[in-house]
Amino acid sequence: MSLLVIGTVAFDAIETPFGKTDKIVGGSATFASLGASYFYDRIKIVAVVGDDFPQSEIQDLQKHNINTEGLQIKQGEKSFFWSGRYHNDMNSRDTLVTELNVLEAFDPIIPEAYQDCEYLMLGNLSPQVQQTVIKRLTKRPKLIVMDTMNFWMDIALDELLATIKLIDVLTINDAEARQLSGEFSLVKAARKILTMGPKYVIIKKGEHGALLFHEDKVFSAPALPLTEVFDPTGAGDTFAGGFIGYLAKVGTVNFDNMKNAIIFGSALASFCVEKFGSEKLRNLTQQEIATRIQEFIRLAKFEIELS
């Protein structure tokens, strides 16, 4: 039994109002698997990099109990590279460079040892590739979580809709939920998306927290009010990874466990944005995470006794 994470392992170059980086390691699978690694220790990754990708970075993933047998290294090719600049509000960004490189012809090969996958995290990636992974698993996982973004709605909507049909949980931000559903009200948007396949929809609202929808139930999770968001890159992937990692650890998928999983995912995402890229996710302690969870509990708790 394991948690399979697919997505990108890549280089990012990031500019924020606080500074800029050279090429640092990023990618949806990197953030998601690191996020999950704080709760679960049987994580397997499927992704692709070029021969420019440092061996030390692969070893670092392995140190986090992430099995990299499914990480393809393409000789003579370069890793996926993305460069972006965040605006002052940190909520919007411009893409400066996108070099697909190894991603252009990515064939997600599933090692035989990965067929024990019970939890599947489809990190942000082409919906076609996400779908291929589902089909190559001989046994349907107990839980399939998918993250996506507006980019795929713009250029591959049909494939996206076909993939969404096959999953259990869709994580998506508020603007994307509106785009995908054509509804402005997030309640209406979520209800519409729930008719497209997923049994659960999580709408990520950044500094405003997240909403979980399932049947006629809704859960509103707060975000930790932060003095400073240093770099939001990867926060959504980290959230999704922490979310599914917590569920894999608990082992039972239900609404109450998902609520807690959202809190744990949000806590990890709140660490992620404190430093550039995945730096902060490299060396967290369980004590730091527990302290932050306590902050979430204090932040949201109220006790009303109705007479």
Place this chain on the structure above:
Amino acid sequence: MSLLVIGTVAFDAIETPFGKTDKIVGGSATFASLGASYFYDRIKIVAVVGDDFPQSEIQDLQKHNINTEGLQIKQGEKSFFWSGRYHNDMNSRDTLVTELNVLEAFDPIIPEAYQDCEYLMLGNLSPQVQQTVIKRLTKRPKLIVMDTMNFWMDIALDELLATIKLIDVLTINDAEARQLSGEFSLVKAARKILTMGPKYVIIKKGEHGALLFHEDKVFSAPALPLTEVFDPTGAGDTFAGGFIGYLAKVGTVNFDNMKNAIIFGSALASFCVEKFGSEKLRNLTQQEIATRIQEFIRLAKFEIELS
């Protein structure tokens, strides 16, 4: 002992994507006192209207246990009138008409019987008038809550800052908190505002709920995810009224009671937006309110046991 509400009692004409109204009764004191009336029954109002204001509307306030002795009726003058049009997102609006009329020379006279005021709600109004009310009270109320808006920051910042110094709780929306503090981060904005006088700051985030700041403590209150916002007019005033009305009922001002007061205020605001103007606030039952509070509890509750 009583709760004194000052603000406007006025006519509004509203256009939303769902329809438009003729002149209907609105105003910050109307919404706030109606909101408070569901929790507290010794409410006194100070405001001004013209002789065009229907007697039946005054009687309706009285039926909600609102003492209207301090509601001045100016013969030969017209009531304050505001007209606005909401955009499709319901978060922004254009003001079409503002006729100050009786508000131009509003002198907030405090009837002698109002001097027992323990809770003071300074509804949205000129900060000069708000300040005059504070100064005319012979004994400082136990709690002064003030609501304001960007309009006063634009045209009367000095008076606004002078009034803010005298109060306990400021309620303000997120854009206004940013404008008043010059800080983008809401945490930094709130901390700065806490140095300006108030001991508590409530940042209203509309569909994203509200944040309460006090010393180093923060509380994040959810908003009820609504299928449809029919008309947001008065939601902030209703929130503030419900908030202070609940505190007046409980009788003890502390952080925990304020958290609950925010939930009760949010619940009333969630009713307010369901119909045009204050219509929905006219005939709520305690059972309806209790049912909605249960929805808030279910919406936000999670239980994490840290090992």
